[in-house]
Amino acid sequence: MKAVSLGVFSVLFASRVLAAPVGATLTSGSVTGASFPEPLVQQSKVSTTSKRSGGGSTGGGFGGTASASLDVGTSGGATNVSLTGSATHTNEFGYTAAYTDAAVVLTLTEAATYSITNLSTTKVNNVSTAFNPVTLESATGFINPFSATRGELAPGTYRLRFGVAAAQPSTFSFSLVSTWYNQFNSTGCKDTSVNWTLSLRKPCHGDLNFDTFVDDADFQSFVVAYNILGCAQPGMPQGCPADFNNDGVVDDFDFQIFVVSYNQLICP
Ligand SMILES: [Ca+2]
Numbered sequence: 001m002k003a004v005s006l007g008v009f010s011v012l013f014a015s016r017v018l019a020a021p022v023g024a025t026l027t028s029g030s031v032t033g034a035s036f037p038e039p040l041v042q043q044s045k046v047s048t049t050s051k052r053s054g055g056g057s058t059g060g061g062f063g064g065t066a067s068a069s070l071d072v073g074t075s076g077g078a079t080n081v082s083l084t085g086s087a088t089h090t091n092e093f094g095y096t097a098a099y100t101d102a103a104v105v106l107t108l109t110e111a112a113t114y115s116i117t118n119l120s121t122t123k124v125n126n127v128s129t130a131f132n133p134v135t136l137e138s139a140t141g142f143i144n145p146f147s148a149t150r151g152e153l154a155p156g157t158y159r160l161r162f163g164v165a166a167a168q169p170s171t172f173s174f175s176l177v178s179t180w181y182n183q184f185n186s187t188g189c190k191d192t193s194v195n196w197t198l199s200l201r202k203p204c205h206g207d208l209n210f211d212t213f214v215d216d217a218d219f220q221s222f223v224v225a226y227n228i229l230g231c232a233q234p235g236m237p238q239g240c241p242a243d244f245n246n247d248g249v250v251d252d253f254d255f256q257i258f259v260v261s262y263n264q265l266i267c268p
Pocket residue numbers: 206207208209210211212213214215217218
């Protein structure tokens with residue numbers, strides 16, 4: 001166990017100024033709808049140049065709807081890439097989906113930290129089940145994950161693949177949406193609700209609660225992690241966010257990084 005002294009800190013006061021959002025745009029790709037028999041495109045593609053995409057389908061002899069929207073917006077100093085959508089169908093046979101048939105490309109003009117918030121659910125055999133509707137892959141960029149939901153992204157391009165679907169996955173071959181269906185390995189999923197957000201922020205080592213300030217609240221979180229020390233130790237927050245230099249421990253080197261941010265108070 002180690003102890004951290006509060007005495008080295010000076011407290012600065014400043015008016016609340018939210019950080020400028022990270023530069024991020026959707027630069028190519030498309031979303032489209034499909035239904036049984038395979039895949040029957042029923043709505044035209046929508047370009048991502050409008051920063052919004054959508055697709056869906058109804059009919060095909062089974063009755064169902066699907067829609068998806070992928071948007072880029074800013075809120076509280078973060079740039080948020082959000083996928084929302086829903087899908088269901090009323091007949092056991094067939095599927096209804098909105099999905100990326102060409103991966104949407106996210107272009108980052110500067111480095112960013114990211115966090116993923118995923119509240120997506122579907123009913124598998126009538127049991128509500130959480131699932132991940134999006135695959136984030138690097139193209140020219142680089143992903144440095146701290147955990148399954150947090151990490152850093154280098155400037156560059158990234159591919160987003162996703163599906164919003166209701167399906168009978170054991171019955172059909174699914175081609176482009178197969179990766180989405182196959183994670184359930186089930187004969188029925190419906191009532192899908194997708195709510196997935198990738199939040200991008202300018203790197204701000206020390207802001208452990210993402211409020212764009214590095215202050216005493218963050219210091220309290222830092223002390224907890226510092227006293228645990230090892231990122232793999234029990235009790236360490238998921239992703240070890242206080243390990244600012246990514247060496248697997250929260251120690252004096254991280255403390256030195258924290259002090260610099262603490263004295264600046266406001267995230268860049
Ligand atoms: Ca903070």
